[in-house]
Amino acid sequence: MITKRIIPCLDVKDGRVVKGVNFKGLGDVSSPVELGKYYSDCGADELVFYDITASSDGRKLFTDILCEVARTIFIPLTVGGGINTVEDFDRVLKCGADKVSVNSGAIKNPALISAAAEKYGSQCVVISADIKRVGGEFRVFARGGRDDTEMEAISWIKRCVGLGAGEVVVNSIDTDGVKGGFDLEMLKAVCDAVNVPVIASGGAGKAEDFVTLFNELPQVDAGLAASVFHFGEVKIKELKMLLKDNGINVRL
Amino acid sequence: MIAIIDYGVGNLFSLSSSLRMIGADAVITGDPEVIKGCERLILPGVGAFGDAMEKLKADGLDRLIKEEAAGGKPLLGICLGMQLLFEKSYEFGEHEGLGLIKGSVVPLEGRIPKDLKIPHIGWNSLKLYGSCPILKNIKNGDFVYFVHSFFAEGCGDSLAATTEYGTEICAAASNGNVYGCQFHPEKSGETGLVILRAFCSMEVSK
Numbered sequence: 001m002i003t004k005r006i007i008p009c010l011d012v013k014d015g016r017v018v019k020g021v022n023f024k025g026l027g028d029v030s031s032p033v034e035l036g037k038y039y040s041d042c043g044a045d046e047l048v049f050y051d052i053t054a055s056s057d058g059r060k061l062f063t064d065i066l067c068e069v070a071r072t073i074f075i076p077l078t079v080g081g082g083i084n085t086v087e088d089f090d091r092v093l094k095c096g097a098d099k100v101s102v103n104s105g106a107i108k109n110p111a112l113i114s115a116a117a118e119k120y121g122s123q124c125v126v127i128s129a130d131i132k133r134v135g136g137e138f139r140v141f142a143r144g145g146r147d148d149t150e151m152e153a154i155s156w157i158k159r160c161v162g163l164g165a166g167e168v169v170v171n172s173i174d175t176d177g178v179k180g181g182f183d184l185e186m187l188k189a190v191c192d193a194v195n196v197p198v199i200a201s202g203g204a205g206k207a208e209d210f211v212t213l214f215n216e217l218p219q220v221d222a223g224l225a226a227s228v229f230h231f232g233e234v235k236i237k238e239l240k241m242l243l244k245d246n247g248i249n250v251r252l
Numbered sequence: 253m254i255a256i257i258d259y260g261v262g263n264l265f266s267l268s269s270s271l272r273m274i275g276a277d278a279v280i281t282g283d284p285e286v287i288k289g290c291e292r293l294i295l296p297g298v299g300a301f302g303d304a305m306e307k308l309k310a311d312g313l314d315r316l317i318k319e320e321a322a323g324g325k326p327l328l329g330i331c332l333g334m335q336l337l338f339e340k341s342y343e344f345g346e347h348e349g350l351g352l353i354k355g356s357v358v359p360l361e362g363r364i365p366k367d368l369k370i371p372h373i374g375w376n377s378l379k380l381y382g383s384c385p386i387l388k389n390i391k392n393g394d395f396v397y398f399v400h401s402f403f404a405e406g407c408g409d410s411l412a413a414t415t416e417y418g419t420e421i422c423a424a425a426s427n428g429n430v431y432g433c434q435f436h437p438e439k440s441g442e443t444g445l446v447i448l449r450a451f452c453s454m455e456v457s458k
Contacts, residue, residue: 001416003375003395040441045375071269076397076439096265098439121299123371123399166371197373221374251375251395 003251004214004243005045005222006236007078007199008229010035013052015061017230033068039229040073042236045251047073048101048224051081063095070096080128084108089116093124101126101169104142107149110163117164122196127165129157131186132173138186145173153186154193161194168194169224172202179205182213182223191219204228207239214248254278254452255290257317259307261332262298270438274445276452284316291456293317293325297332301341301357301402304332305349314350321352327430328386328451331400334425334432343402353427355407360400364418371401376415376423376435384412384426386433386450394443396423396435403434 011018016030029035036047049069051062059082070077079092080101089100100120106113106127117125130145131138131153138153157168170190172183182203191198200213204225213223228234240250254271256264258280271278278294281287295317297304308314321327329337338349341357349357360370375395380387390413398415404422412431413424425432431451437444 001376002372003377005374067265070265071272074266074270074273074438074444075441093263094265096263096269098263098266123298123373167373195369197369221369 001249003045003249004220005199006043006210006239006250007046007048007222007224008039008044008236009048009050009201009224009226011050011052011226012062012065014058015065018052032065033072036069036073039236040075043240043252044075044236046076046078046222048078048080049097050101051079053082063091066092066097067095078126080126083112085112086115086119089120089124093120099124099126099167101128102165103128103130104144106160107140107142107151110159113160113163113165117166122164122166125165126167126169126199127157127160128169128171129153129160130171130173133186138189141173145171145176154189157190158193161196165196167197167199169199169201175203176201178203179228181205181209184213184216187213187217187220191217197221199224201225204234207234207242210234210239211243211246211248214243215246253290254292254294255287256280256294256296257287257313257333258282259297259304259311259313261304261307262296264296266436266438267294267296267330270445270448271452274449274452276448282311282313284312287313287316287320291325292452292454293320293327294451295327295329295333295336297330297336298399299332301332301335301343301349302345302347304336305347308336318350318352321430324429324456326451326454326456327352329430329432330438331434331436334434335402335404337425337430337432338404338407341402352430353404353407353410353425353432355404355410355422355425357402357404359402360417360421368418371399372417372421373399375440376417378413378415378423379420380413381411382409384424384431385454386426386431386447387412387424388450389446390443396433396437396440396443396447398423398435400434404432
């Protein structure tokens with residue numbers, strides 16, 4: 001049977017992992033290569049690399065680091081951040097990425113999704129949406145959650161899937177950083193609307209939050225988090241054991 | 253030396269990295285002379301069956317691959333590369349394959365329960381059949397990574413492993429020195445490297 005996936009996310013700037021990382025036994029806690037390998041060895045099912053570099057110099061550095069990570073780990077690798085054109089897809093895929101995650105770039109130009117899906121296949125195109133409740137509806141936000149696009153989120157995601165996105169990452173701005181659990185209501189609304197894999201993001205504070213996620217919403221395929229993994233509050237191996245004990249199918 | 257056959261389909265970075273990781277010498281090439289000089293061949297690929305077959309034919313690689321396989325050279329097809337090894341495919345029409353393994357490629361759609369998502373993406377476990385040499389160090393229940401919307405059926409005795417996704421799906425097949433994996437060994441962590449190692453260490457008949 002197919003397993004639920006656990007995905008750590010690394011934010012990379014100037015070739016370093018930015019969000020605080022707190023591991024013992026890791027020589028260089030902010031090296032994406034070391035950290036990527038560490039997660040891969042711990043049983044992470046996939047890695048997400050997020051490029052938060054602004055300058056083009058930084059972008060080149062990111063590409064170099066990405067190649068090095070891709071050479072070191074042999075699990076699927078998704079890359080996001082600053083993806084605005086099909087050439088951006090090309091750049092990161094050539095470095096060993098398996099999937100490319102688009103967010104603001106798709107909001108500015110939805111045709112990016114269909115162009116990339118046509119060229120690389122839907123399995124390669126991930127739509128990542130930052131969503132927040134505004135006046136009783138789910139709204140899509142752009143530019144890292146700063147700008148309200150005034151677009152209703154569920155119809156936006158349906159549109160993206162219609163254009164060829166093969167996977168959806170739902171980042172709830174409302175639960176992000178609160179550590180009170182995933183946004184089950186928002187995730188259910190997305191799962192009910194599309195039939196491609198859905199990845200939950202935003203809100204994980206403890207291992208039990210993942211159990212609740214998969215028990216309450218068996219349609220969700222994966223749970224993504226950053227700081228709870230980086231700070232060791234949730235250890236991937238222990239998390240997977242806990243999920244298994246709760247009858248949730250995972251890769252151990 | 254292993255030839256990773258390059259016919260303009262798919263991303264070969266991870267595959268060549270994983271071969272480097274296990275200490276195998278590999279070259280990415282579409283040159284018939286180089287391919288003839290290698291002792292093992294890997295046929296990778298993502299995308300559509302019809303396009304891929306056209307590209308192989310355009311370069312005469314279809315004939316070359318068949319000749320090399322007939323000569324006893326170990327050949328491993330991965331994902332779409334595996335599907336190309338079968339007799340035919342029903343992906344957007346009907347296409348003839350390389351015919352090196354018995355069976356045909358059919359869509360998941362309509363053959364698995366409606367509530368299951370397509371493509372089949374993620375880690376799934378293997379159930380082994382027979383004794384395929386590239387799976388000799390793999391156990392029932394080991395996990396590998398899949399990304400596909402079509403699969404092979406009617407493989408008969410060539411079936412080497414299946415996975416469960418609403419129904420039993422062909423995950424690996426073999427016929428003599430020709431092997432195919434529906435999953436991506438280069439993305440399947442340590443388990444995938446074990447499979448690639450087995451392929452690279454198989455004796456080659458000269």
